Amino acid sequence: MSIDNLPIAVIGAGPVGLAAAAHLAERGLDFVVLEAGDGPAAAVADWGHVRVFSPWRFDIDSAARRLLEADGWTAPDEAGLPTGAQLVADYLAPLAKLPALADRVRYQAKVTAVSRDGLDRIRSTGRDQAPFLIRLATGEELTARAVIDASGTWPTPNVLGGSGLPAHGETDAAALIDTALPDVLGRHRDRFAGRHTLVVGAGHSAANTLLALAQLAAEAPGTQISWAIRTGDAARTYGGGEADALPARGALGTRVRDLVDAGTITLHPGFTVRSITTDSGQVTVTARSGAVVTADRIVSATGFRPDHTITAELRLDLDPILGSTRTLAPLIDPNQHSCGTVPPHGVDELTHPEPGYYAIGAKSYGRAPTFLMATGYEQARSVVAALAGDWAAARDVQLELPETGVCSSSAALGADDAAACCGTPAPQSEPARGLATGIAGGLLTLPVLQPTAPAASGSCCGS
Numbered sequence: 001m002s003i004d005n006l007p008i009a010v011i012g013a014g015p016v017g018l019a020a021a022a023h024l025a026e027r028g029l030d031f032v033v034l035e036a037g038d039g040p041a042a043a044v045a046d047w048g049h050v051r052v053f054s055p056w057r058f059d060i061d062s063a064a065r066r067l068l069e070a071d072g073w074t075a076p077d078e079a080g081l082p083t084g085a086q087l088v089a090d091y092l093a094p095l096a097k098l099p100a101l102a103d104r105v106r107y108q109a110k111v112t113a114v115s116r117d118g119l120d121r122i123r124s125t126g127r128d129q130a131p132f133l134i135r136l137a138t139g140e141e142l143t144a145r146a147v148i149d150a151s152g153t154w155p156t157p158n159v160l161g162g163s164g165l166p167a168h169g170e171t172d173a174a175a176l177i178d179t180a181l182p183d184v185l186g187r188h189r190d191r192f193a194g195r196h197t198l199v200v201g202a203g204h205s206a207a208n209t210l211l212a213l214a215q216l217a218a219e220a221p222g223t224q225i226s227w228a229i230r231t232g233d234a235a236r237t238y239g240g241g242e243a244d245a246l247p248a249r250g251a252l253g254t255r256v257r258d259l260v261d262a263g264t265i266t267l268h269p270g271f272t273v274r275s276i277t278t279d280s281g282q283v284t285v286t287a288r289s290g291a292v293v294t295a296d297r298i299v300s301a302t303g304f305r306p307d308h309t310i311t312a313e314l315r316l317d318l319d320p321i322l323g324s325t326r327t328l329a330p331l332i333d334p335n336q337h338s339c340g341t342v343p344p345h346g347v348d349e350l351t352h353p354e355p356g357y358y359a360i361g362a363k364s365y366g367r368a369p370t371f372l373m374a375t376g377y378e379q380a381r382s383v384v385a386a387l388a389g390d391w392a393a394a395r396d397v398q399l400e401l402p403e404t405g406v407c408s409s410s411a412a413l414g415a416d417d418a419a420a421c422c423g424t425p426a427p428q429s430e431p432a433r434g435l436a437t438g439i440a441g442g443l444l445t446l447p448v449l450q451p452t453a454p455a456a457s458g459s460c461c462g463s
Helices: 015-026 042-046 062-070 084-097 204-219 247-261 361-365 373-387 391-395
Strands: 008-011 031-034 111-116 132-136 141-144 146-149 177-179 196-200 224-228 265-268 273-279 282-287 292-295 297-300 357-359
Touching: 008 015, 008 132, 008 141, 015 031, 015 062, 015 084, 015 361, 015 373, 031 141, 042 084, 062 084, 062 373, 132 146, 146 373, 196 204, 196 292, 204 224, 204 247, 204 265, 224 247, 224 292, 247 265, 282 297, 357 361, 361 373, 373 391
Parallel strands: 008 031, 008 146, 146 357, 177 297, 196 224, 196 297, 224 265
Antiparallel strands: 111 132, 132 141, 273 282, 282 292
């Protein structure tokens, strides 16, 4: 069979993977979507209790909207802020069920490796005409003419150790460590109620968890909250505010700061995790500065990283810092950009030396935390246009992003009585200031305290 007669394989049925599928369907290209979970957007379902900071108008891909509306679907209120669960139920699940997609989406199809059929990474002769070989966890193998990898980064969170390596004892303490965005007020409530939790991380996943824990503390006596950050001063991490074009991002920092000021959250700045030990069901965390604290559980909200092991036999040109393509890296560098200042980019910036392989969505950003769904949708549109041979459309990249120096949620954290993210109360009338990301927000330019610096008052994680 000619390679041109093979389908295009999309890895992942999340928002960006299904957007790619919608564009492929519109252009009449044959495709298959391989999703590791039991249903569409399995990763989004994991954080279904969290309300996103982007209103619906930023959350729906253009091709997906056209296909859905042609089928009689009515879009949600464009100004509303969906939870992850609503994103799946009201948009992604109906999209995956459309006749144009339903028979092409395979669930419980976990991809473990992608290569060229009959060729390893070394072989060059005939490479462009060799189909991609995709191996699944079951051992089944498929061939494809191109691969759009939208598998995301959710399965591969960063470690707690401040040097990028697991902290000493981190693996042994795994049973007492939750990764980002546990359902504190829902199915995971018993893990945290009446206990002392350490939240590690200075981003919006950390802030959401801190706010949920604060509500739990008001309901469950004995619940204690500590917040550990590597930077020496949290004041600028509260910045952002009214300049944020997404108001839902604005209140996070203000509300967390108020809880710190009130003593509900014990903040431990300058705390870089070095080691973790367990004893009698508790964790003792030691910082590089020598500070020590004991808690019952840890929530690791330290971000995510891409898994490139499945494409080890492909020729990828990865930026040595971020793990994105080398061309994309300077456009998304979190030391230079927030999620609202990322320039428009498409197929040209996403191209690897391996023809026909494209990573899009959160995975395309590597370790940069500045990704937005709207960015991924435009990536999907551009890449599919290129695969269809429509290079004029592929390179006509249009990207509307809200200008801001921060990246997460006022309305998302309680603009109405029932719509609060993680069930947190509505924000106060004080002007919002959101947690910062990138130089514009200042988060990644704060100095990291070295071991020689004095220990912060009190121990890390609020013992």
